[in-house]
Amino acid sequence: MKYPQLKLDNQLCHRLYMASNSVVRAYRDALNALELTYPQYVVMMALWEEDKVTIAQLLKKTAIDGGAMTQILKKMTDKQLLEVIQDDDDKRKKLVKLLPYGVKMQQQAAAIPQQIRCQFSSINEQEAIQLMTLLDKLNTDLA
Template sequence: MTDIPALKLKNQICHSLYSATNALIRAYRPLLDELGLTYPQYLVMLALWDEDKVIIKDLVQRTRFDAGTLTPILKRLETKGLVSIAKATSDSRQKLLLLTATGKQLAEQAKQTPDNISCQIKMKPQDAQQLKALAEQLYSLIQNNLVSEISD
């Protein structure tokens, strides 16, 4: 047993974020089951509902999934008939993602999901915005540090 505060689980930001993320994904699960989506598929669909007809490289940046993670998600969404994957006309090496009519219609079913999650969580909107801003700041700091280490 250690008395080092830095090694106490209760003092770890990573543990709090990990636990909160898992709880949030569990809260989403029943809502996403109604849509026939997993949480990662939902994130991809959110990105595509925001902007359709994008190349995979752009979707990698927007979702923050690496290409190896994104590819099987896209294949499953294609199998479900929600997206189609085609060669980009500007560069045949690039893959273009397009929402199908079914994928576009699913947005209508999904539009209540954010409100339904907010009702479950009962967090004040300003607290939720602050939490998101802090999470984005943390992500940015970590990414910038990783980029610095790679370029050194």
């Protein structure tokens, strides 16, 4: 090969791409039972952590693109998981608030993280924490 730096096996970015796709696939069955996509699940986790937040806060917390978030919130509103309402204090702000079905879904989703974690059988707990730390560093550098 004329340019070994272009060899696919030498690329961190390709490994991240493959890992990202593999993780989303791993979630597919569990999330299908809830009728959620992975991005919708991320939004739900953020709202279970803190409900009735501004769209701006939700964008920051989830790191989902604004255009994609609009579509996600519309679909989740149609599923009656949440609603987007005006802030009483500032009419320019929109708040995202879980509806009863969205709140109830948290109980159904509670086992998912452990189900997925069990699929990472070759990574121990310490390595998982180290991996999250490294990914946080990477995301901070690329932000």
